[in-house]
Amino acid sequence: MSDIKKIKDGYIDKLNTENNVDKVNNIKSELFGKNGIISNEFKKLGSFSVEERKKLASDLNNIKDELQNKISIKIQEIETKEINLKLEKEKIDVTLPERDIEIGKIHPVSQVIDEISSIFSEIGFSVEEGPDVENEYNNFTALNTPDNHPARDMHDTFYLDNNKELLLRTHTSPVQVRTMLKGKPPFKIIAPGRTYRSDSDQTHAPMFHQVEGLHIDKNVNMGHLKGCLNYFIKEFFEIDKIKMRFRPSHFPFTEPSAEVDIGYEIKNGKIVIGEGDKWLEILGCGMVHPNVLKNVKVNPSKYQGYAFGIGIDRLGMLKYGINDLRAFFETDYRWLSHFGFDPLDVPTNYRGLSR
């Protein structure tokens, strides 16, 4: 028996240093094959007495387990090593560039329109639209700006015919007229869109964007106007406090009329909205003139309400630090890429207006 133990120790040593799966398998058959050393030892057991056999068999089983165990561990060990070696060889440079990413962008004007729509949607406004080409009546006359009214001089109008009947709308206010003519009060709408004036220099573009607002009901007063705009400006600039000033002004289609200024200051060369002692004019508004209501078949003794008009491009410039209005419309690929917004960045209330 002690011989077997010696043989076992010899094989254990051999297995410890072996690194080849085939050789380990050879050892396995040397030990456990048909005429293997261990197999033969078991065969010999029959010649011993019952007492002896019991003891020997138990010893032999232990030896067998130990060796088999060792062999299977060894095979696993070698295989793992080989796999690792193979994987090591397959290693690639993962810092090589990925396939081209094609990043599209949404134009700042579109993004700002969506922001504005989102804010007004929260307080129940719906979006209306009107055509870019308007007739003289909707753009001026219906809005209490008859021909020969000096206020017409403030709008440098593009005309499509010599009788000045057809024109490119100079503001989004004709959408008020269209909306009220085709429906019945109450009205609660905003109307963003393109507007045109034949004026072109560093701060004026022949085309720009406005959003019109209109809320007509039985008891809508100037307090509601102030509240609505106060809410809008705070939401839009995403600040808690805003210094806002309502100042009397004049538009033919509203009475009383107001212009709204917001406070700002220049900090480190950047404009900061909300604080400061400087004022920036950002919109015009007022109570819809009874003459306008009459023109669109709404009874001014029953219904009243407010309207406002905001320059979209300018709001975008202020919020996103864009200095040059003309650049909005010049399609410089680099500019669009720089100031554009990710298409997944849809302004919403719950996710936040801007990122």
Place this chain on the structure above:
Amino acid sequence: MKFTVDWLKNHLDTKFNNNQIIDKLTNIGLEVESFESSISELDNFIVAKIINTKTHPNADRLKLCDVDIGSNKTIKVVCGAPNAKNGLLTVYAPPGSIIPKNQMKLSVSKIRGVISYGMLCSESELLLSNESDGLIELKNFKYANKIGEKYFKNTSEKVIDLSITPNRPDCLGVRGIARDLSAAGAGKLIFNKKSNLKYRGNQNINVSIKKEKVQGCTTFGSCLIKGVTNKESPKWLKDKINSLGQKPISAIVDITNYVMFDLNRPLHAYDADKIDNEIIVRSSFKGERFEALDNKKYFLENDMCVISDRSGVLGLGGIIGGVRSGTEYSTKNILLESAYFLPRSIRTTSKQLNIDTDAKFRFERGIDPLSIEEGLIKASELIKQICGGEISNLDVKKIENFKKTIINFDPFLFEKTTGFNIENKKLIKILEKLGFNVSKNKKILKLVVPSWRPDITQSIDIVEEIVRIKGYEHINTSEPVKTRLKPTLNYYQKLFHFLQRSVASKGYLETVTWSFTDSKINQLFKENDEEIPIVNPISSDLNVLRNSIFPNLIFYLKKNLDRGIKDISLFEIGPAFKGKNPGDQLTVISALRAGKVSRLSWNDKERIVDIFDVKKDVIQSLCEAGIDKDDIIIDDKTPSYYHPGKSGGVYQNKNEKNALAYFGEIHPNIIKKLDIKTEGLVIFEICLDYIKKSKQKIKDSKSEYKFSDFQKSERDFAFIINKNFKSQELVNIIKSVDNKLIKLVRVFDVFEGENIPEGKKSIAVNVTIQSEEKTLNENDLDNINKLIISSVESRSGAKIRS
């Protein structure tokens, strides 16, 4: 409207300081544009420091100085002064400045071949002393931290510049502004002393206002002033005229201007000796002409209101006087005119002749018709005081009496409109201070509107007056009411948003371009649409409304290619115009891709963008916007600006008139004509208006969820078929063999050439077959295969490739 605080104080007794006045003006709707000293020519001269000098390369006596002029700016000045040295603080005059000594205007100039930006000054050049030998040397302790600041202190009185809205002609005169301020509690309006002017004799130049179809003048007041000595205005008057930003001319002209700005009462002074017999106010005839005081000759049309004498036109009433009867220093006798002209007449005439004057600006907005005498008296007094002379009785001819406006005002309208309440007593006080005559009839106020307020015609105007003077800060800020009347966006507005962001997510940059374009490019894309010219375009290359967005997109594509950008994906969503009437427009997405895919990639083969890139973008975008891919039909009929063989149209239904989208290459002729230099260019467009609104929302139109767990089989087929046979047809034929069993048909190879007969092509398809009821056995599959082959062969003329 410009004026000084001093001038205002002629009309307003106030304890307010300048800043309080400025704030008050803005708060009552008279917007202050600026409050600054009038610009002085001396403002240009600034403190500067020489930081480096070296000898002029071409002249030993001259020096080349680097000069620090503040705001981090350093400029180069050539200078001959011996004392120009490093560190010297002196006075710098930039180009454009006028040197006080010789009144020379500086410009950027080359001195012996070196450019000098402005100059450094000596004391004598600035008229400070006779010292002309060297530059003025400023003391370090006083000026070291003033580099860039003005050297001369501007001592002129500060001028308030108001932007007056068109409804407030009364505030185009200082007194009107004072009246508004007094109503708002900023002081007391000073009433003019009763004039004790003595009149001698009658105004003996006959004045007649002719009866006309449309007479633009309703009242013509005048007086004669005899024996005047016209001269330069006294200093106080010159200062006033200067503060308006105007140049003094002569006492008589300056006085009429002064009264205009003081009382908003335009006047005109004629040299009475140059008037031929009489004054006739009449309508002009076409072809009449006269030379106006702006030294331009005007040819008149019919029906313009003119002031004339027996010899012809003297001036355009209320707009501009003529040279023939103008006053000069030698003028001895004056006819002074104070009249009322109708705004409409003034506006029509000045528009036709393109004249803008201070008088025109005022008459157009509406002058106080009851200020005729007051204007004559005030001006006559000043003329007598400054130029001497005797004043005749006032002569006022009228063809119409002024009717006062009366408004019955219910004070409740104020609260209803503004949302806050004001005591009746306070409300009445405001109105009275503004010049209204107020009487009470129970709850209603009877208001007589002052003659200088033509803008006030109805009750709502009264509300504005009260709230404006009371102050908008009294209006409450009510919480917004969140009630919603209807959904924020309608179907097409939602589609707009989806498609806009969907296209952008395919790698396109959104742009916004003008709605107008160059007719020369537009005509390549306009198809059968009418051209829509703009009567008064901003420039000749933006002269028509765009019939398509592509003219602009391609114009800017070229600009970006010129910038060296090679791979470009651009799109715009916006209007394309189909006619000149309101509503003749479609909402369209136009997009383009230029350049290559996988340019300079280390692992993929680079290739030029092709039609199937844009086909994918357009189909995917439509699907994302909610259109079912199975409903999409592709056709090859496209507009003429597309490559006739490499373009397609997308339809939702067979036999539909308008495609909802097109995609493909641009016609090579257009590429050539527009000289577009890019490796590849493909485009697509989607017309949102042609997308049919689905009857149901997507959430309601989803079919029942069904799937099959039985084994599916795939079979490949290759057909030889006519070259022009559309693969879409082939796929449809195969699907129609058994719509239930055939789940998917994929085209995986198209081949022409070797071993394929001329005019034919080989198409290979992979067909997925799966039953929802059982596992198909070989027999079932064989039957289907045979059906597929026979159907395709009989319906398309194809042959199975063996």
